[in-house]
Amino acid sequence: MTKIAVIGAGVIGLTCAVKIKETYKDLDVVLISSEFSPNTTGDGSGGLWLPYLCGSTPYNLIEKWGAETYRFLYEQWKTGGYGVCMLPLYYFYRTKEKFHTPEWARMVFGYHELDSKELEHYSKLFSGKYTAGQTFTTFVCSPPTLLTHFLQRFEQANGKVLQAKLTSLQDPLLAQYDVVVNCSGLGARFLVPDDRVVPLRGQVLRVIAPWINQVVIDEEGGNYIIPNAQTVVLGGTSQKDFNTEVDPKDTDFILNGCKRIMPGLERAEIVKRWVGLRPSRDAVRLEPEEKNGKLYIHNYGHGGSGFTLFWGCGEEVLQILQTYLNKNHKLYINSKL
Numbered sequence: 001m002t003k004i005a006v007i008g009a010g011v012i013g014l015t016c017a018v019k020i021k022e023t024y025k026d027l028d029v030v031l032i033s034s035e036f037s038p039n040t041t042g043d044g045s046g047g048l049w050l051p052y053l054c055g056s057t058p059y060n061l062i063e064k065w066g067a068e069t070y071r072f073l074y075e076q077w078k079t080g081g082y083g084v085c086m087l088p089l090y091y092f093y094r095t096k097e098k099f100h101t102p103e104w105a106r107m108v109f110g111y112h113e114l115d116s117k118e119l120e121h122y123s124k125l126f127s128g129k130y131t132a133g134q135t136f137t138t139f140v141c142s143p144p145t146l147l148t149h150f151l152q153r154f155e156q157a158n159g160k161v162l163q164a165k166l167t168s169l170q171d172p173l174l175a176q177y178d179v180v181v182n183c184s185g186l187g188a189r190f191l192v193p194d195d196r197v198v199p200l201r202g203q204v205l206r207v208i209a210p211w212i213n214q215v216v217i218d219e220e221g222g223n224y225i226i227p228n229a230q231t232v233v234l235g236g237t238s239q240k241d242f243n244t245e246v247d248p249k250d251t252d253f254i255l256n257g258c259k260r261i262m263p264g265l266e267r268a269e270i271v272k273r274w275v276g277l278r279p280s281r282d283a284v285r286l287e288p289e290e291k292n293g294k295l296y297i298h299n300y301g302h303g304g305s306g307f308t309l310f311w312g313c314g315e316e317v318l319q320i321l322q323t324y325l326n327k328n329h330k331l332y333i334n335s336k337l
């Protein structure tokens with residue numbers, strides 16, 4: 001019987017666990033993780049669909065994984081699933097040279113670059129000096145809702161869960177598994193180990209501001225405003241740092257920058273201050289590795305784009321597994337007996 005272990009109960013690992021278990025109902029699949037929601041990076045994240053801080057991951061992969069995830073979120077939005085909102089997004093630049101049309105622009109709804117008249121209007125509206133910008137329709141999920149539902153889906157499919165911290169990919173706890181799907185996020189730095197994975201510290205505030213219904217990003221200013229279903233996420237910082245303490249200076253930076261964009265935020269109640277460590281890498285690592293008679297499928301290093309790429313990455317992991325099982329036919333057939 002082919003036995004599969006998925007490491008990591010963040011959005012990346014949960015997606016793989018759900019996809020694998022729902023596809024191979026008769027295979028043993030266990031999800032091993034040191035932390036579960038609400039204690040994963042994703043729980044505090046903005047939940048926005050936007051490729052962001054994913055290093056030099058090849059554009060065709062961002063477009064492939066991002067498009068599949070965008071379509072998945074669109075389907076959820078149509079059925080009211082996972083607290084997914086569909087919102088206009090405005091992305092402003094102060095320096096025209098820093099702006100370029102992203103490859104993925106052709107696959108999102110309503111993408112267009114802002115013309116000089118629009119830039120003049122939005123510069124006044126959002127008190128910026130914007131010389132370039134873009135807008136399109138995006139999706140924002142409620143991360144804790146999505147993570148909770150994915151765990152429920154996995155357990156309903158008879159997936160098993162084990163809370164444990166693995167010491168390495170050779171940990172005795174993994175000995176009995178034929179396939180190990182490594183979705184350990186920043187933990188991959190120590191688990192693989194892979195020192196190309198580094199923490200990009202992000203601090204955000206969550207406020208109550210139901211009057212805000214568009215995403216606004218001031219690229220060079222570093223601030224962003226991301227409405228979720230119940231609260232609005234104000235950001236943000238990005239420092240190479242393991243420090244997960246809330247820094248009052250960052251709070252001031254976030255508040256002052258976002259109030260400049262939307263002065264009405266003065267009246268918004270702050271309900272949460274949070275710091276997370278983006279699992280940043282020079283490029284997302286999603287690839288198979290056959291070693292010591294096992295198949296490892298690495299899927300980590302999504303930086304600031306875990307909620308932008310998760311469904312597409314999960315699909316690719318499933319395809320890698322399918323190829324492996326077909327190749328090792330007897331391994332899978334035995335599992336059917």
Ligand SMILES: Cc1cc2nc3c(=O)[nH]c(=O)nc-3n(C[C@H](O)[C@H](O)[C@H](O)COP(=O)(O)OP(=O)(O)OC[C@H]3O[C@@H](n4cnc5c(N)ncnc54)[C@H](O)[C@@H]3O)c2cc1C
Nearest residue numbers: 008010012034035046048166185187202276305306307308
């Ligand atoms: C402030 C902030 C805002 C963000 N906003 C957005 C956004 O709007 N849109 C977007 O797309 N992305 C956003 N992100 C990025 C997104 O949150 C991450 O890309 C995503 O959460 C990474 O998911 P993951 O599953 O790879 O990692 P994680 O959520 O970190 O999960 C890794 C899991 O592996 C487990 N693990 C690690 N090591 C071990 C071990 N040795 N043994 C057992 N288990 C282990 C951990 O317990 C954890 O459960 C944001 C991030 C931050 C910090």
Ligand SMILES: O=C(O)C(=O)CO
Nearest residue numbers: 046048052202236304
């Ligand atoms: O801060 C982040 O990582 C984001 O993706 C915000 O969109």
